[in-house]
Amino acid sequence: MKSESKIDPRILEEILKFSRNVIDAPKLVSAPDEISMEVTPHDIVQEIDKTRLLHYRSLTEKQHKTPLLISYALINRYHILDIQQEKSWVRNLLLQGFDVYMLDWGSPTSMDKYLDFDDYVNGYLDSSVEFIKNESSSEKISLQGYCTGATIATAYITLHPESVKNYVATAPVIDGWRDTTVISNLARHMDVDKMVETIGNMPPEFMYYCFSVLKPFEQGIEKYVNFFKNIDNKKFVDSFIRVEKWLGDTPPIPGELFKQWIKDIYQDNLLIQNKMYVGGSHIDLKKINMPMFTQVAVGDHLLSPECSMPLHYAVGSEDKTLRMYPTGHVGMIASSLSQTKVLPELGKWLAERS
Amino acid sequence: MEPQTPKDTSDYYKHLSLFWTDIIHLMSSKPQALASVGPMRAFASNAKKISTELIEINESLMGFNQFVTEYYKQLAETWNVAQKKVNLKVPDVPHDVEQIDSLKRVWIDIFDNDFTELFDSVKFGENYGKLVSKELELTKHWNNISNVILQSANLPSKEEIDEIYKELHSLKKRVTKLEIELKKVNKK
Numbered sequence: 001m002k003s004e005s006k007i008d009p010r011i012l013e014e015i016l017k018f019s020r021n022v023i024d025a026p027k028l029v030s031a032p033d034e035i036s037m038e039v040t041p042h043d044i045v046q047e048i049d050k051t052r053l054l055h056y057r058s059l060t061e062k063q064h065k066t067p068l069l070i071s072y073a074l075i076n077r078y079h080i081l082d083i084q085q086e087k088s089w090v091r092n093l094l095l096q097g098f099d100v101y102m103l104d105w106g107s108p109t110s111m112d113k114y115l116d117f118d119d120y121v122n123g124y125l126d127s128s129v130e131f132i133k134n135e136s137s138s139e140k141i142s143l144q145g146y147c148t149g150a151t152i153a154t155a156y157i158t159l160h161p162e163s164v165k166n167y168v169a170t171a172p173v174i175d176g177w178r179d180t181t182v183i184s185n186l187a188r189h190m191d192v193d194k195m196v197e198t199i200g201n202m203p204p205e206f207m208y209y210c211f212s213v214l215k216p217f218e219q220g221i222e223k224y225v226n227f228f229k230n231i232d233n234k235k236f237v238d239s240f241i242r243v244e245k246w247l248g249d250t251p252p253i254p255g256e257l258f259k260q261w262i263k264d265i266y267q268d269n270l271l272i273q274n275k276m277y278v279g280g281s282h283i284d285l286k287k288i289n290m291p292m293f294t295q296v297a298v299g300d301h302l303l304s305p306e307c308s309m310p311l312h313y314a315v316g317s318e319d320k321t322l323r324m325y326p327t328g329h330v331g332m333i334a335s336s337l338s339q340t341k342v343l344p345e346l347g348k349w350l351a352e353r354s
Numbered sequence: 355m356e357p358q359t360p361k362d363t364s365d366y367y368k369h370l371s372l373f374w375t376d377i378i379h380l381m382s383s384k385p386q387a388l389a390s391v392g393p394m395r396a397f398a399s400n401a402k403k404i405s406t407e408l409i410e411i412n413e414s415l416m417g418f419n420q421f422v423t424e425y426y427k428q429l430a431e432t433w434n435v436a437q438k439k440v441n442l443k444v445p446d447v448p449h450d451v452e453q454i455d456s457l458k459r460v461w462i463d464i465f466d467n468d469f470t471e472l473f474d475s476v477k478f479g480e481n482y483g484k485l486v487s488k489e490l491e492l493t494k495h496w497n498n499i500s501n502v503i504l505q506s507a508n509l510p511s512k513e514e515i516d517e518i519y520k521e522l523h524s525l526k527k528r529v530t531k532l533e534i535e536l537k538k539v540n541k542k
Contacts, residue, residue, distance in 0.1 A: 011450065110519070185478070189482060
């Protein structure tokens with residue numbers, strides 16, 4: 001009896017093509033270690049402990065008067081904001097005539113385990129703001145905070161409102177109880193005291209694990225299948241390798257900072273309730289009264305939009321704008337949408353106030 | 355007294371170990387210790403500390419095994435349920451490229467949804483929290499054993515290094531505050 005099964009010959013073709021792509025991949029693509037993540041030229045203008053303040057070189061003749069400092073997140077490195085020329089958040093802002101600084105938190109070591117919120121808010125961030133004010137002869141600067149960097153920036157502006165003219169909160173982590181992501185579920189059940197007492201800094205492997213359980217099959221399988229399928233597409237693979245390198249480059253988080261972070265934001269949710277203290281000072285969101293621009297990604301799977309949006313309603317500012325974008329956490333800052341929609345809107349808003 | 359439960363067994367062996375290490379320590383002739391200033395100088399008390407830690411590691415390991423089993427059980431159950439859903443949605447073996455692509459899409463969507471639901475659940479969060487906690491206890495015992503070895507080699511323990519880090523951190527803060535004060539005075 002003859003077999004009735006009909007297998008599409010294209011399946012075999014696809015399998016053969018995919019296998020060829022896997023074999024050819026090393027010839028066509030650079031290894032992540034061979035790629036430099038520094039895209040837009042900059043100078044390191046201040047270094048304190050492990051942190052560095054980067055000042056990007058201007059790309060326009062005329063610049064807006066008020067400089068902009070970006071407070072990047074504590075997870076992964078700042079490179080995602082300057083991942084490649086055509087998707088660079090920093091470069092786009094420079095081309096719009098802004099004077100851009102970036103605070104690189106660096107990679108803490110065991111000796112930094114006692115660094116806490118106070119050190120980050122009233123130490124590193126404040127020193128950077130003061131440096132920029134002196135350097136640019138400005139009385140105030142514009143401040144942008146991204147993700148966890150926005151939580152630090154938010155605490156900062158409540159304590160030092162006199163130094164900040166405009167505040168941009170991009171996917172800020174604010175209301176931990178409203179965050180419905182896997183991260184918040186894990187954070188809520190964590191014995192963070194025991195963790196910090198035993199291992200000190202939060203190890204990068206643990207952070208990497210927490211993020212790997214978000215969309216595990218899409219991120220763990222489909223993503224790599226697409227990579228090998230599109231191995232001939234130079235633009236695609238270049239972007240892929242850069243983002244992968246960025247994803248794998250997670251510095252440890254200082255123990256004390258992590259402890260306060262998990263307890264105050266995710267477990268007790270003190271920030272949005274105006275009950276949080278940093279370095280003995282009360283963080284009252286109503287004290288934020290400068291113009292504020294909040295950017296939220298509707299498809300954010302790392303941080304629920306509901307966790308970010310309450311900031312817009314909690315502050316005392318009269319001049320405030322909330323923008324929602326149909327993209328994800330990273331898509332909001334490093335995608336074609338960010339270049340064509342998110343950044344032009346931010347630039348217009350900021351230019352009118354700079 | 356005969357041990358009745360695993361806890362009794364553990365306590366029994368802990369007591370047995372402490373008893374003999376203490377007795378051997380007391381019975382051992384002191385002149386040999388007198389000549390020793392190297393790593394063997396406190397061999398008996400170090401051995402006692404290490405054996406206590408090893409016995410306690412065993413207790414933590416039992417707890418760890420319980421939660422790690424539950425962890426993999428939850429993953430396996432979710433996998434089985436998700437696979438059944440995929441089988442119901444895609445009953446036939448795919449025969450062409452388009453069918454394979456849609457099977458892959460369905461498989462990834464169902465698995466991502468089901469696993470995200472699991473990771474978001476209280477039962478997963480609680481078990482995972484306990485699993486991490488037990489893992490930390492194991493780490494703590496390992497740290498304690500390392501400290502005994504470090505001290506026998508005249509090296510600072512983790513706690514002693516931590517004290518220095520803490521002192522450094524506090525000194526840095528004080529220096530920064532003084533610098534700010536100094537700047538204010540100079541401005542005046």
